[in-house]
Amino acid sequence: MRWLFCLQAVQLFPENISHDLWLLWPEIAVAALTVVLLMIQTALDKHHRQWSLWAVGVGLSGILAALAAQPTGETQVFFSEMILASPLVWQFHLLLVSGTLLTILLGQIFPPKPFGDDSKPEYYTLLCGALLGLLLMVRAQNLLMLFMALETVSICSYGLVFFASGKKTTEAGVKYILFGIFSSALMLYGISLWWNATGNLSLAQVSSNLLPVWGARLVFLLILSGLLFKTSAVPFHIWTPDVLEGAPLPVAAFFSVVPKAGALAAVMTLLTPAASQLQVLSMLSVLAILAVLTLIIGTLAAIRQTNMRRLMAYSAIAQAGFILTAAVAQAPTTLIYYLWVYLALNFLAFGVMAWVESERQSQEIGAFAGVGKATPTVGVAMLVAMAGLIGLPPTAGFAAKLLMFSALWQQWQQLQSTWLILLFVSGLAATVISVYFYFKAPYQMFFREGQLLRQLTILQRLWLIALSIAIIALLVLNNFH
Amino acid sequence: MDLLVPTLFFIVGSLVFISITFGVWRLLRPHRPDANKLTAYECGEEPVGSAHGLFNSRFYIIALVFLLFEAELLFLFPWAVAAFRSQAAASTAWATFVSIEIFLFIFILAVGLGYVWRKGYFNWGKMNYSQTLIQNSPIPRSVYEAFNKRQ
Numbered sequence: 001m002r003w004l005f006c007l008q009a010v011q012l013f014p015e016n017i018s019h020d021l022w023l024l025w026p027e028i029a030v031a032a033l034t035v036v037l038l039m040i041q042t043a044l045d046k047h048h049r050q051w052s053l054w055a056v057g058v059g060l061s062g063i064l065a066a067l068a069a070q071p072t073g074e075t076q077v078f079f080s081e082m083i084l085a086s087p088l089v090w091q092f093h094l095l096l097v098s099g100t101l102l103t104i105l106l107g108q109i110f111p112p113k114p115f116g117d118d119s120k121p122e123y124y125t126l127l128c129g130a131l132l133g134l135l136l137m138v139r140a141q142n143l144l145m146l147f148m149a150l151e152t153v154s155i156c157s158y159g160l161v162f163f164a165s166g167k168k169t170t171e172a173g174v175k176y177i178l179f180g181i182f183s184s185a186l187m188l189y190g191i192s193l194w195w196n197a198t199g200n201l202s203l204a205q206v207s208s209n210l211l212p213v214w215g216a217r218l219v220f221l222l223i224l225s226g227l228l229f230k231t232s233a234v235p236f237h238i239w240t241p242d243v244l245e246g247a248p249l250p251v252a253a254f255f256s257v258v259p260k261a262g263a264l265a266a267v268m269t270l271l272t273p274a275a276s277q278l279q280v281l282s283m284l285s286v287l288a289i290l291a292v293l294t295l296i297i298g299t300l301a302a303i304r305q306t307n308m309r310r311l312m313a314y315s316a317i318a319q320a321g322f323i324l325t326a327a328v329a330q331a332p333t334t335l336i337y338y339l340w341v342y343l344a345l346n347f348l349a350f351g352v353m354a355w356v357e358s359e360r361q362s363q364e365i366g367a368f369a370g371v372g373k374a375t376p377t378v379g380v381a382m383l384v385a386m387a388g389l390i391g392l393p394p395t396a397g398f399a400a401k402l403l404m405f406s407a408l409w410q411q412w413q414q415l416q417s418t419w420l421i422l423l424f425v426s427g428l429a430a431t432v433i434s435v436y437f438y439f440k441a442p443y444q445m446f447f448r449e450g451q452l453l454r455q456l457t458i459l460q461r462l463w464l465i466a467l468s469i470a471i472i473a474l475l476v477l478n479n480f481h
Numbered sequence: 482m483d484l485l486v487p488t489l490f491f492i493v494g495s496l497v498f499i500s501i502t503f504g505v506w507r508l509l510r511p512h513r514p515d516a517n518k519l520t521a522y523e524c525g526e527e528p529v530g531s532a533h534g535l536f537n538s539r540f541y542i543i544a545l546v547f548l549l550f551e552a553e554l555l556f557l558f559p560w561a562v563a564a565f566r567s568q569a570a571a572s573t574a575w576a577t578f579v580s581i582e583i584f585l586f587i588f589i590l591a592v593g594l595g596y597v598w599r600k601g602y603f604n605w606g607k608m609n610y611s612q613t614l615i616q617n618s619p620i621p622r623s624v625y626e627a628f629n630k631r632q
Contacts (some may be wrong), residue, residue: 017578035589042596 020078023085026067026093027135033059034128041121052121056104056128064097077141081202084139084269091336092138092265095343099258100131102347107250109459110354123163127254130156134258138265143191143201143223146266150187150226153259154180160255164248172239172246179239183229190222203269220283223270230263232256233320234293244313249357252309253350256316260323261339267327268335284411288328288419292426295321299430302437308353309363311437315389316346318430322404325427328420331407334400341388341400341474348467349385351460352378359454368441370450377456379445381464386438388471391431396474401431542602546594553590557583 021028033056040051067090075086104124133152140146158180161173195201197215229236244252271283298318305311319342326335353363355378360367372379388397405427412420456464564579597603 017574021578035592038592038596042592042599 023076023078024083026063026097027132029059029063029066030128030132030135033063034125034132037121037125037128041125049121052124053104053108056124057101060097060101060104060128060131064094064101067094067097082140082142082145083136084141086139088332088336089139089265092261093135095261095336095339096131096134096138096258099254099261099343100127102343103127103250103254103258105463106253106347106351106354107248109457109463110249110351111358120163123160123248123251126156126159130160130254130259134262137262138269140266140269141203143194143203146203146269147184147188147191147226150230150266151184153230153262154184157255157259160251161243161247163251164246166246168242168246170246172242176239176243179236180229183225183236186222187224187226190219190225193219194223203272217282217286220270221286224267224287227263227266227270228290230259231267231320231324232260232317233290233324234297234317237294237297237317237320240317241310241313244316245307245309245363249350249354252312253347256312256350257339257343257346260316260320261343264323264327264335264339267324268330268332271327271330284328284330284415285417285419287324288417288423291321291324291328292419292423293321294318294324295423295426295430299433303433305437306365307363308356308365308368308441311365311440312346312349312353315434315438318434319389321430322401322427325408325423326404328423329404329407329411331404331411334403334407337474338400338404341396341471344467344470344474345385345388345395345397348381348464348471349389351463351467352382352385355456355460359452365440365444368444369448370445371452372442372445374450374452375456377461377464379442381468382445383442384468384471386442390434390438394475395471396477397471399475539605542597546597546602549590549593553587556586 036059037052037055040055044051072085072087072090075084077084104127107123130153133149133154133156136149137146137153140149158173158177161176162169191201193215197219225236228234229239232240240255243255247255267287271287295318298314298316298321302311302314302318305314323335323338323342326338356368356371357363359371368382372382384395388395391397391401405424408420408424408427412424560579560583564583565576
């Protein structure tokens with residue numbers, strides 16, 4: 001009679017449909033934007049690139065402005081306990097929409113040829129589709145909803161990788177699809193085990209406690225695997241270097257930050273009911289071990305890289321370890337702050353990389369030679385980005401790491417687990433080691449010679465200066481408590 | 482007994498539906514069979530011979546578009562079952578909502594179909610697989626032709 005549980009979910013009709021729909025407006029707006037973009041591309045033949053660009057720019061800016069104008073005050077679960085609205089969700093939404101807007105701007109200001117081409121307007125459609133999935137992912141309160149949102153992001157992401165051309169891209173795309181399908185399948189298996197044990201897919205209310213501890217841990221790990229794939233955490237990190245190397249540069253920048261934010265929000269949601277299923281400690285220790293492995297593998301692999309894109313990919317893996325640490329510390333405010341800082345840092349670094357790639361026609365770190373001396377704006381911007389990624393004081397990266405380590409320390413004082421101390425120590429060690437590889441590119445820029453052919457355009461200069469200032473300013477803007 | 486009546490209705494209904502379709506076809510179509518037309522049609526392949534033959538990879542786009550509408554149909558069934566249950570139909574707001582919603586759903590899929598159509602993915606140009614394959618081969622073409630004849 002288990003199938004009756006399914007029907008029960010269908011029978012729970014939302015009582016106040018207009019109220020529920022109103023709470024869902026960001027998703028509806030993004031979905032409408034996606035359809036409008038597709039219609040533009042169907043209706044117009046020649047000039048649709050320009051029209052698509054305008055539509056996506058105006059649409060996303062409008063959605064961002066409307067989001068910023070109406071902060072969500074109260075926490076409530078709606079649509080038959082499928083979806084959550086809360087101040088935290090609102091903050092994640094701001095972050096995700098800003099990240100997507102920055103991706104589009106990055107592609108416009110630094111045209112991504114010759115290592116990729118976003119000139120096809122379908123690029124914007126897929127980006128908006130991925131955003132739609134991410135917006136739903138951060139507020140899913142039901143495992144089926146979570147899986148649907150995750151798949152929406154995945155399917156759009158598979159398409160986005162292929163907007164570059166060449167052998168590298170094909171390899172990256174195929175790896176990404178295979179790993180994606182594999183981790184999705186694991187997640188689905190975990191969800192089915194969960195349902196079998198509890199007869200309920202809702203995360204808002206977990207009634208029964210039918211699983212043995214080891215079983216609950218297994219289920220938790222399986223469900224987590226789909227999210228770890230999006231976070232590029234060990235053991236689902238293998239796609240990251242290839243995809244960041246082969247995908248068009250704005251897409252690589254997008255993948256290194258934005259899906260991570262969505263996945264981490266989902267991990268935080270998952271922690272709450274999982275905590276009632278098994279002891280908090282045993283579940284957090286699973287996450288802590290994964291975070292330690294991610295930190296170690298990301299940092300050590302980054303040391304030997306000579307390709308800047310691959311270096312940033314391993315950096316993205318190491319940063320995923322730090323972001324997971326914030327989840328282990330169960331500090332959502334710190335997580336949001338860290339993600340904002342990481343977003344600004346990464347988009348600044350990728351801007352510099354885009355400029356150097358189109359200038360030198362190469363992704364190698366050696367291609368950065370002399371750039372800093374010839375164009376100080378670029379050099380200083382890269383210095384700020386790399387110092388921020390390490391976590392050095394004049395940048396907000398320092399505040400982000402400080403807040404995160406102190407949150408972890410507090411969590412340790414509460415739980416007294418050895419794993420948390422191990423995570424703390426490996427986080428510090430990874431930070432120290434990362435000084436070496438993050439300063440590789442600035443070293444080339446200032447201490448090697450090289451000629452430049454082109455000057456920065458005004459918009460490019462503006463992008464670098466604005467993000468650099470934002471990174472310094474975020475240091476002041478954080479709330480230390 | 483309750484289950485048997487709908488099942489019987491379903492069986493009879495499907496028989497009637499199939500006979501009507503075949504009847505309409507018979508009335509409309511010209512009847513000129515030839516040897517090619519009478520071969521079994523499956524994935525565009527001749528149903529005899531080696532399974533390692535070349536096949537037209539453009540079938541996969543058709544398959545994708547087919548899946549799109551297959552999924553649409555799959556969602557329409559639970560919608561039809563769940564949307565108008567007694568307790569829900571009582572609320573006018575709900576009934577209006579589900580009706581509008583399903584048309585939006587079909588509209589979005591139609592936009593997808595329009596896109597694929599406009600981009601020309603349904604146009605089948607002429608293809609020449611065997612020619613290009615043989616161009617790179619050191620074996621003269623006549624050998625292939627002789628081999629094909631012998632098959």
